[in-house]
Amino acid sequence: TGYPTKVRELSWDATSRYLATGGSQEVTVWDCSGRGPEGTRPITLSGHQDFLSVVRFQHRGKLLASGGADGMVYVWQLRGRMSSLAVHEAALAAGVTSLVWSPNDQYIAVGDESGGVSVFSIS
DSSP: OOOSSOOOEEEEOTTSOEEEEESSSSEEEEEOSTTOSTTSOOEEEOOOSSOEEEEEEOSSSSEEEEEETTSEEEEEEEOSSSOEEEEEEEEOSSOEEEEEEOTTSSEEEEEETTSOEEEEEOO
């Protein structure tokens, strides 16, 4: 049916089952298996206090990272159709502008509005 704000970010998981979208303060994850997400209720991941600037699934795993204008970085583990768990969080001094998983999915590198780059181990 649409969003109250612009969709700014999109990311598919490795299996093409889940599509993560961001544009407001929440990450919305759609289950696109079967006939797709129409008529289904998405998974909503809350924690950010300002709009999302990036959402990225791991290359091969089930973890999803989100970064926002609030400077927060969350790593989420999807646990079925309706639940999730934040398994890692970090606060940066400035808003998140970019985020990328390492090729082995063990680290995320995060760029921020002050020009900084932070690298976090995700284990």
